Amino acid sequence: KAGVTQTPRYLIKTRGQQVTLSCSPISGHRSVSWYQQTPGQGLQFLFEYFSETQRNKGNFPGRFSGRQFSNSRSEMNVSTLELGDSALYLCASCLTNFEVHEQYFGPGTRLTVT
């Protein structure tokens, strides 16, 4: 089975712009979560989607949003980019939605905001 894929892998944007990142989960996985990874803050939970519904959300401003399509592919959008949004954005897909939820990460999209 193909692993989790993310596009693009690298992105450079300027302050004030918006960006859309894409994640394709492992075939059969219906849950997708997004994380922001920075050297100072570690891995921070953004949101989790299942069957096109956002079920959980982390403590990020409303500039961060996401969606999931019927084929389980997910996108996240960041509007009005700030310098502090520079980070590695990771998505993870998961097979089960019960107590044990093994997450498999994609390679990430490295976003640089200048």
Added chain:
Amino acid sequence: GENVEQHPSTLSVQEGDSAVIKCTYSDSASNYFPWYKQELGKRPQLIIDIRSNVGEKKDQRIAVTLNKTAKHFSLHITETQPEDSAVYFCAASIGGTGGFKTIFGAGTRLFVKA
């Protein structure tokens, strides 16, 4: 809010020695505790996990223990090898049929000296 504290932030051991990483979580509703290994420039990979109704789990050289009363869980690596050098993240997750939310610790950078 939810929080996971992880110690130490850096750990250096001689090849063949044991390494122990400790985490504390704040939300008593957490019911699933995965550990991830992230090598430089690569995605986090699940190495072991434990459910809230289990006190200990072992997989070859890796073991995890959980003390629900104290809200502590630990990773033990025995007979360390240079290829164990990486950043290790603990996480506490609250999950069920309504979705899940995973909070990560800040990470421990493990150096195994040959």
